[in-house]
Amino acid sequence: MQKLLPALGEQDAYDTLQKLRLTAPAPAFELACSAGSKDAHFSAQAAYDHLSRDPENARRLDYTRAFGLSPKTKLHSLDTLKNLYGNSVSVSASAIEKFYSCPFAYFCQYGLGARERKQADLGALEVGTMVHYVVENAVKALSQGTESDPVAAAGRFAREYAQNLRGADSPRMQALIEQVRENAAIVVQDVWEEVQHSDFKPRYFELNFSDKGDIAPYKWEKDGISFALRGKIDRVDTYGDKLKVVDYKTGNKKYELSDILRGRNLQPFIYMLMLQKAQMGENCAALFLPAKADYINVDDTSEMGKSLEKRTESLRRMGLVRGESEILEALEHTEAGKSPRWLPVTVKKDGSLDPKKSSIAYKSQMDRIIAFAEQKIMDFSEAVASGDISASPCTEDSCKYCAFRTVCFAEDIKTDASIISTNLTDAVLAAIDGEEEQENGKV
Ligand code: SF4
Helix, strand or coil: CCCCCCCCCCCCHHHHHHHHHCCCHHHHHHHHHCCCCCCCCHHHHHHHHHHCCCHHHHHHHHHHHHHHHCCCCECCCHHHHHHHHCCEEEECHHHHHHHHHCHHHHHHHHHCCCCCCCCCCCCHHHHHHHHHHHHHHHHHHHHCCCCCCHHHHHHHHHHHHHCCCCCCCCHHHHHHHHHHHHHHHHHHHHHHHHHHCCCCEEEEEEEEECCCCCECCEEEEECCEEEEECEEEEEEEEECCEEEEEEEECCCCCCCHHHHHHCCCCHHHHHHHHHHHCCCCEEEEEEEEECCCCCCCCCCHHHHHHHHHHHHHHCCCEEEEECCHHHHHHHCCCCCCCCCCCCCCCECCCCCECHHHCCEECHHHHHHHHHHHHHHHHHHHHHHHCCECCCCCCCHHHHHCCCCHHHHCCCCCCCCCCCCCCCCHHHHHHHHHHHHHHHCCCC
16 A cells, blocks of 8 residues: 555554544444543543533433443342343343353343444354354255255355345455355365264254244243243254254354353253253263364465364364263264264274363263253353342453443453363363352352
C-alpha cells in the first residue's frame, strides 16, 4: 500500500478498528460500556464522554455501569428467578457448561438473554457452524448411501450452506468459503476412513432428546423450580447394543478428563447418560471429533511428512473409551502392536496399552464418570435455584474469550487452582471420591 501511496503513514490496525467503532451508534455504545474497566482501550472513555452528552444515553450508560460494578453474588427471590428463567428452566448440555465456565456469564446469556452480536461475514463462530453443518450432513449422506465420495459430499453441503450467507458472492467470501470447504472435506474423509476401520457404524444423526424428540428429555425439580434437559446428540454409532457418542467440536478444543471436575467437557458424558436413561445400549465411547484439520504447507515438500503427521494427530479423537480389548478392537481395527490412529489410546512396544498415554476406562469406571456427570447436572440446578450469579470463572481462559466482559468489569478474579489437571481415569475418580467424601462430611 505504501508503494502505491508513499505519503501514507503506518497505523496500528487495532487502534484504527477501535476508532471506526465510534462511527456507528451500537458499537460506540458497546465501547463506552467498557470505559473504566481495567483493559479498556483509550477510545472507550472518548465514546463514554461523547455519548454521555445525550441524557438518554447517559442514563443507559450509568445504569449499565452500576450493574457492572454491583456485587454479583446471589438473586434471592424465587419470583425473580422464575421471571428470568421461566417456570420450567429448559437447559442444554452447553448451557450447563456455560454455568460452570462462569455463573455470571450464564446469567447474562440465559437469564437476561444477552447475545454476542453476529458478525456480517464468516467470523470464527460462523466458520464453526459451517464446518459443523458440512461434516454432519456429509457423513450422514455417506452413511445413508446418497453420496459415495467424501470430498464431493463436503462440496455439496458447503455450497448448500453458502447459499444462505450474506455477501457470499464477494471474492473475499468466496475464498473463505473455499477454505472452509477444503478443511471440512479433510475432516469428512478422515471420519469416513475411520468408519471403514470400525465395527461401529453411524446410526443416529442429531438424535433429539426433547418432548417431541427421538427420546424423552430429562426432567427434575429443585427447590421449587422445574428443570428439563433437552438437546441433540451430533452422532451415535452402534455395534449391536454397544454405543459410541460423537460430539463435533469446531473450536480449538483442548481436552483432559479432569475437565469434568470443573464442569467442562461434560457433553459426551451427558449424552451417554441420556442414552442410558432411554435404555438404548451399553456405553463404550464418549468422544469429541475435533472438526478442524491442521493447515499443510503444500509448497514445502520437505515438511510434508511432518505436516501430515501433525494433521493426523490434530484429528485424533478426544474423550474416553472403554479399555476392554474386544471393545477397543471393535471401535478401531488396529494392526497388532500398533497404536490406533483415531482413538485416544497408545500401545507400548510390547503390545500392551500405555495407561499413562491412553484415555481409557473399564465398565464400572465409565459408569461412575457418567454418574458424576449426572451429579454435576444436579449441582448446576441447585446453584441456579439458589440464585447463584457469581462472577467466578472456572479458568482464566473463561474471561479471555467471554462475550460479557464489557458488562462484568471483572478484575482480580481468582480461579480454583487446586483442581488437578490430568487425563488419567484413576486420578480423576480419586478426585471424585475425595469430593464425595467431603460432601458426606467424612473429611
Ligand atoms: S469476564 Fe470472566 S468473570 Fe466476567 S462474566 Fe465473563 S467469565 Fe465471568
